Amino acid sequence: xxxxxxxxxxxxxxxxxxxxxxxxxxxxxxxxxxxxxxxxxxxxxxxxxxxxxxxxxxxxxxxxxxxxxxxxxxxxxxxxxxxxxxxxxxxxxxxxxxxxxxxxxxxxxxxxxxxxxxxxxxxxxxxxxxxxxxxxxxxxxxxxxxxxxxxxxxxxxxxxxxxxxxxxxxxxxxxxxxxxxxxxxxxxxxxxxxxxxxxxxxxxxxxxxxxxxxxxxxxxxxxxxxxxxxxxxxxxxxxxxxxxxxxxxxxxxxxxxxxxxxxxxxxxxxxxxxxxxxxxxxxxxxxxxxxxxxxxxxxxxxxxxxxxxxxxxxxxxxxxxxxxxxxxxxxxxxxxxxxxxxxxxxxxxxxxxxxxxxxxxxxxxxxxxxxxxxxxxxxxxxxxxxxxxxxxxxxxxxxxxxxxxxxxxxxxxxxxxxxxxxxxxxxxxxxxxxxxxxxxxxxxxxxxxxxxxxxxxxxxxxxxxxxxxxxxxxxxxxxxxxxxxxx
Numbered sequence: 383x384x385x386x387x388x389x390x391x392x393x394x395x396x397x398x399x400x401x402x403x404x405x406x407x408x409x410x411x412x413x414x415x416x417x418x419x420x421x422x423x424x425x426x427x428x429x430x431x432x433x434x435x436x437x438x439x440x441x442x443x444x445x446x447x448x449x450x451x452x453x454x455x456x457x458x459x460x461x462x463x464x465x466x467x468x469x470x471x472x473x474x475x476x477x478x479x480x481x482x483x484x485x486x487x488x489x490x491x492x493x494x495x496x497x498x499x500x501x502x503x504x505x506x507x508x509x510x511x512x513x514x515x516x517x518x519x520x521x522x523x524x525x526x527x528x529x530x531x532x533x534x535x536x537x538x539x540x541x542x543x544x545x546x547x548x549x550x551x552x553x554x555x556x557x558x559x560x561x562x563x564x565x566x567x568x569x570x571x572x573x574x575x576x577x578x579x580x581x582x583x584x585x586x587x588x589x590x591x592x593x594x595x596x597x598x599x600x601x602x603x604x605x606x607x608x609x610x611x612x613x614x615x616x617x618x619x620x621x622x623x624x625x626x627x628x629x630x631x632x633x634x635x636x637x638x639x640x641x642x643x644x645x646x647x648x649x650x651x652x653x654x655x656x657x658x659x660x661x662x663x664x665x666x667x668x669x670x671x672x673x674x675x676x677x678x679x680x681x682x683x684x685x686x687x688x689x690x691x692x693x694x695x696x697x698x699x700x701x702x703x704x705x706x707x708x709x710x711x712x713x714x715x716x717x718x719x720x721x722x723x724x725x726x727x728x729x730x731x732x733x734x735x736x737x738x739x740x741x742x743x744x745x746x747x748x749x750x751x752x753x754x755x756x757x758x759x760x761x762x763x764x765x766x767x768x769x770x771x772x773x774x775x776x777x778x779x780x781x782x783x784x785x786x787x788x789x790x791x792x793x794x795x796x797x798x799x800x801x802x803x804x805x806x807x808x809x810x811x812x813x814x815x816x817x818x819x820x821x822x823x824x825x826x827x828x829x830x831x832x833x834x835x836x837x838x839x840x841x842x843x844x845x846x847x848x849x850x851x852x853x854x855x856x857x858x859x860x861x862x863x864x865x866x867x868x869x
Contacts, residue, residue, distance in 0.1 A: 472512075497528045511535045587611070592783060637778065
């Protein structure tokens with residue numbers, strides 16, 4: 383490491399306290415907004431401070447999803463001397479010509495000790511680690527050298543962060559998902575200059591609704607527990623002005639926090655499409671897995687998925703003039719980039735291979751941007767799109783709650799006609815399955831009941847704008863969006 387590079391790294395590290403304060407003030411307006419990923423990470427940070435062993439948290443997520451803000455909050459909320467905590471943007475380090483190993487060398491000089499010799503806790507907050515190729519090996523070495531280090535790193539390149547074995551064996555992954563509704567409300571209201579207060583979610587309410595929806599034994603229990611929560615749910619919505627406008631804006635844009643800084647729809651669409659293009663360029667072009675003629679087909683593939691419910695591999699091969707193996711590889715890559723959320727069909731391994739996967743967008747705003755491109759849709763097409771956006775939203779919530787990639791939980795769909803949109807089981811067992819149907823104006827539980835009759839399970843949930851009610855004959859509960867959006 384030459385002296386100019388070392389000087390630049392020292393300046394980047396030293397300027398973090400003032401830069402982070404300014405960043406947080408600009409992005410949260412000092413309103414103490416705490417997202418769920420922050421609360422999970424803070425729990426592990428506090429445990430480390432209280433005496434637990436070294437921990438390495440990795441927080442992957444799309445660019446623009448709020449990772450830097452969460453990392454900044456963790457840095458500023460760690461109440462220890464600044465010479466024991468370090469916030470470093472690896473993007474800036476790369477621009478300075480440094481490596482993450484150079485960063486560690488500088489930190490050792492600043493604390494006047496080798497890592498293996500430190501006895502006091504040391505905290506490293508590293509933003510956008512994927513910008514440096516040596517990040518995984520260097521952080522593995524740091525983690526192995528001392529029991530007194532707490533590492534939190536974020537990254538926008540989902541493939542790079544989640545496919546490295548050195549990371550997987552040692553770290554705990556805390557995904558930063560698109561905004562849930564209550565997070566959207568807080569961030570939106572924080573940026574409304576004339577607002578006197580922010581509508582914070584009621585403490586503990588999300589967990590109680592989640593337990594009622596997914597932890598009950600029967601539909602009767604679900605209904606009784608949700609009915610008991612009605613006053614608290616009503617209180618939240620009573621404080622929210624223009625409820626229908628909030629819901630509409632959330633479905634179209636509000637799952638992506640960077641859109642909340644804009645009011646012009648055309649600009650918001652442009653920013654979302656820029657995010658998609660950047661993700662494709664960064665995560666797909668750099669894999670060197672696809673030749674140039676295939677890479678240029680990714681935007682078209684995304685548009686085909688955005689315009690459909692389910693697409694068979696054969697249909698895609700005909701439309702894009704590619705072989706099945708390439709199509710499968712492209713779809714797997716889009717899931718790894720967290721643009722798509724693939725939902726497998728309910729049933730055996732053979733059925734999951736032979737039947738089409740349902741591809742939802744990680745954020746409904748992505749589908750909306752691809753389908754509208756800033757223009758108005760005919761009423762019929764707009765209604766169909768709204769239904770798909772609601773299903774994307776439900777998939778986002780279920781994926782966040784169940785975390786099926788890291789737990790035994792299953793998240794599937796019933797591929798047969800007139801059946802449920804989702805089949806879930808927190809334990810992974812067939813007996814614990816719940817059939818879920820979603821839609822704006824669903825007035826029948828037939829589809830959920832059909833899935834229960836064919837596959838077994840506990841009960842059905844129909845998530846819609848209809849009032850809370852119980853259909854004993856169909857073993858199902860009608861759950862208003864008012865409840866589901868607060869989970």
